[in-house]
Amino acid sequence: MHRHIIGYRLVIQDKNVQSIIDRLNAYVKISDSAKEILAEILIPIKPKRGTRLLKEGEICQHMYFVTKGFARGYFYQNGKDITSWFAMENDIATPFYSFVSQKPSYESVEIMEDSVLYAVSYENLQNLYRQFPEFNKLGRILTEKYYVELMARTMSFQFQTATERYHELFSQQPKLFQRAPLGPIASYLGISQETLSRIRTKA
Secondary structure, eight states: OOEEEETTEEEESOHHHHHHHHHHHTTSOOOHHHHHHHHHHOEEEOOOTTOEEEOTTSBOOEEEEEEESOEEEEEEETTEEEEEEEEOTTSBOOOHHHHHHTSBOSOEEEEOSSOEEEEEEHHHHHHHHHHOHHHHHHHHHHHHHHHHHHHHHHHHHHHOOHHHHHHHHHHHOTTHHHHSOHHHHHHHHTSOHHHHHHHHHHO
């Protein structure tokens, strides 16, 4: 059990669950009854480094909230491992195309460090959408956020140089360069590891 009630005030006993709820509540005001149900259906998992959380071709059945650790999404193109996203603490580590469409994923998900994630199933999330209007709004906001980030990434490949992409990523996520190997970072930037090393030397 993640929670108990004192008077009319809901108290979440699991600090990680409370942190997830606080982040979601920053987007949309969530009722105590919705918080209570969400606290009950979040499933903690502790995958070790190197775990493949999802394989290409599988359907993503869960949304994963990262409370500790580090993960990445990646796919293969012409035999090369291409990183499509990174997820650290306070991020969501989920291939959204597969999760939302319930179709086979183009991406795999790899755990990069020993991690603590909280999973909510597609079915349970749909039940939350049906029961609580605020979750419908929250789902729309998160989908819009994902779309905006995807478009920004697409436009960066169209209009920015590799050096500009590197500097923007470094300014936005400096800790990424302390935690991820250069290979996945280079593929995320759309360049070779050798090119990334040269850019870093000149920076």
